[in-house]
Each structure stands twice: as structure tokens, then as C-alpha cells.
């Protein structure tokens with residue numbers, strides 16, 4: 001397996017060019033104008049999996065965007081690793097804040113800049129290239145399946161049904177995912193948890209039409225004012241969420257575990273200066289690392305209403321809107337939280353205001369055990385390629401389909417992410433380090449090797 005470094009060195013340019021070809025296709029799942037590009041991306045991935053050595057590769061159409069499935073079965077008695085990833089990307093706007101166009105990938109400062117460079121085309125494609133290496137060098141120790149979807153960024157709505165309908169095709173021992181980040185290039189970490197998500201849109205209505213703010217102002221409730229007042233009541237002065245029952249099921253983390261978690265390398269000054277903020281701001285009694293991993297939170301993601309054009313227009317708007325997300329932790333249930341939010345938010349409405357709450361996608365939180373074979377195999381793989389021990393770390397982000405895999409396919413997931421928090425995922429100038437791309441390709445085959453060894457020792 002020492003050959004993996006040489007193989008990467010020999011094929012570096014091609015590995016990069018192939019990723020660039022994928023990054024050039026604007027596979028924006030949220031925007032129906034790009035549906036053809038999304039579909040084309042699925043076809044390209046299918047071909048790449050075939051070329052890399054899959055015996056079977058297919059594009060499955062769904063009610064939404066297609067799912068790519070591929071496999072190479074060496075021997076049914078061997079363990080099976082299934083790679084999950086997504087080829088869809090977030091919309092690139094605001095476009096004017098990109099240094100180079102989002103779908104014209106380029107390398108600057110040893111980083112690949114493009115929408116999807118890290119999330120998740122770059123991280124997903126490392127698996128295709130690691131697979132190519134293992135097949136070409138007869139180093140593939142077990143069976144492998146790939147399931148690459150095109151709807152992750154919009155809630156994976158077709159994938160649950162797809163899993164239900166293809167349980168035996170998708171059966172596997174472990175699901176391997178690279179769609180998270182690590183602490184730093186010299187401080188590798190393995191993600192042991194993801195937060196859940198409840199995402200709602202609220203519509204607040206006052207009068208039946210926009211009114212003159214002089215004629216009516218002061219006598220009729222203004223929905224923009226009302227919405228701001230309602231939102232400001234969602235957190236108290238300790239930055240705790242005020243929704244009744246919100247914390248009832250939150251898993252309490254032992255002081256030992258909190259202590260261990262806070263030993264992870266983290267520099268508050270670097271954190272603040274990277275974001276150009278003078279102070280951090282969060283729930284009283286918790287550190288920044290805790291606030292972004294073991295504690296739930298609530299954020300307004302967007303808010304609008306009334307006149308926002310040039311100059312001034314005197315108007316008392318009829319409606320105001322906001323999109324609100326709540327990040328959840330074990331053992332909160334996203335449907336329950338959505339209901340608690342809705343009931344409470346409606347009650348917060350002042351006189352003369354009507355409220356409508358529409359739930360969007362959501363998902364459950366996820367945690368993995370560090371004692372499991374899959375975690376241990378991943379840890380050994382990082383140690384081998386990075387030369388240092390990887391640190392277990394819970395992430396603040398969400399991949400709502402992962403808990404569902406466990407429910408439907410009865411398989412655990414291992415989250416071997418190689419991104420960095422500074423990669424600007426979902427933001428302008430998204431990027432992925434060349435180091436990270438190639439290090440990922442180098443680390444993955446070791447996971448297959450150690451996992452297969454540990455699995456056979458177990459039996």
C-alpha cells in the first residue's frame with residue numbers, strides 16, 4: 001500500500017483535471033433552471049465510476065434529482081463498504097463576492113476555488129480516485145458500493161424512499177462519508193457527531209395590503225416590527241432558547257466528556273480574527289466548541305418584507321417573512337421541535353397579526369461510538385497517512401440522511417471528512433486544499449485495509 005503515494009504523484013494532474021470537469025457543471029439542486037446540469041453531473045460520475053473499475057454503475061431517476069449507484073463485489077463473504085456522497089451544490093450567490101467565477105475552477109494558494117470544491121464534489125471524488133488506485137493495484141480488500149445523490153443540499157427528499165426500495169442492493173457493513181471537516185491540516189480529526197435540523201419559514205401578516213405609514217402608522221400593527229419582536233423573544237439574556245420544552249430531551253454531557261472535548265486544539269483569538277469579530281456570543285456557561293457541537297441553537301437565516309429598494313418609500317407593509325433554523329442535538333426529535341416552535345411562535349403574535357409557520361426539511365442528530373470497529377479503522381488510517389493521532393470531534397453541521405441510513409439500512413456511518421472550517425462551504429470563494437484532496441485519496445485505501453482486517457478478526 002506504500003504505492004498509493006506514488007500512484008497519486010504519477011496521476012496528480014489527471015486527478016485534478018477530472019475534478020475540475022465536475023466542478024465546471026453547475027449542479028445547483030435548489031434551482032430548477034439547473035436540473036439538466038444536475039442530471040449531467042450524475043452521468044459523468046457514473047462513467048468515472050465505471051472507468052475506475054466498478055462492475056456495475058447506474059443512474060437511478062427519482063421524483064427529484066438522480067442517484068448514482070455503483071458497485072464492485074469481489075466476494076459476497078467479504079465485508080462491504082458503501083461510500084455515500086453528494087454531487088449537488090449550493091447556489092453560488094452573491095456572485096460579486098467571488099474572486100473567480102464559481103464554476104470556473106482554478107488553483108490559487110494551493111487551493112482549488114469553485115462551488116462544490118469541498119462540499120461535496122472534491123471530497124466525494126477522492127473516493128472515486130482511491131477506488132481507482134485500489135482496483136488498478138489489486139489493493140481492494142473488500143466489496144465496495146457507491147451511492148452518490150443530487151439532493152443533499154435540499155434535504156435528500158428522494159433518498160429515503162430509494163433506500164427503502166433498494167434495501168438489498170444497498171446492504172453493506174459500513175457507510176463511509178467524506179462531507180465534514182477536520183480541525184487543521186496538522187490536527188486531523190474524525191467527526192463523531194452531527195447536529196439535527198429543524199428548518200421553518202414564517203409568514204407574518206398585518207393589514208390586507210401595504211398602507212401609507214403616515215395615515216395608518218401607530219394604529220395598525222406593522223408585521224416587520226412584529227416579526228422582529230417575536231424573533232427577539234425566542235432567546236433570553238443567557239442566549240437560551242425560550243420555546244417551552246425545547247431543552248427537555250437534550251442529552252446531558254458528563255463533565256469528563258466536556259473536559260476532553262475542550263482539550264481539542266482551539267484558539268479563540270484566531271477564531272475571532274478569522275471572522276473579524278471582537279467577541280464571540282452564545283449560550284452562557286458553554287465554550288465555543290461546546291456551543292457548536294453539544295448544544296442546540298436557533299438562527300434566523302433570512303428575513304424580508306416591506307420596501308428594500310433604492311431611496312425611501314413610506315409604507316406600512318402587509319407582510320413579513322423569515323427563514324429560521326434550529327440545530328438539534330441528541331435526543332431532540334426534529335418533528336417534535338418543529339411543533340414546539342410553531343405552537344409557541346403563533347402564541348407570540350401581538351394583536352392584529354396573523355402567523356403562518358411552514359416546516360421545510362429536517363433531520364435527526366447523529367453520534368458514533370469511538371470504540372466501534374469503523375471508528376478504530378478510520379483512526380488507524382489517519383495515523384498512517386498523517387503520522388499523528390486523529391482527534392474525535394462532534395460537528396455543528398447536519399447531514400440529515402445519515403441517521404436515516406441507520407434506521408433503514410441498519411448500517412453505521414463513519415465520517416472521514418478532510419475539509420477545513422475555513423473552506424467557505426456555502427459561501428463565496430469556496431475552496432478545498434490540494435493537500436486535503438490528495439491526503440484524502442491517500443488515507444481512504446488504508447481505511448479499507450484496516451476495516452477489512454479488523455472485521456475478519458472480529459469473526
Ligand code: BES
Pocket residue numbers: 119120152153154155179180181197361395396397398399400425
Ligand atoms: N456537508 C454539509 C454538512 C456539514 C458541513 C457537516 C460542515 C459538517 C461540517 C452538508 O452538505 C450541508 O450543508 N448540510 C446542511 C443541511 C442540509 C439539509 C441542507 C447544513 O448543515 O446546513
Ligand code: MN
Pocket residue numbers: 086119120152179
Ligand atoms: Mn455536504
Ligand code: MN
Pocket residue numbers: 090119153425426
Ligand atoms: Mn452543504
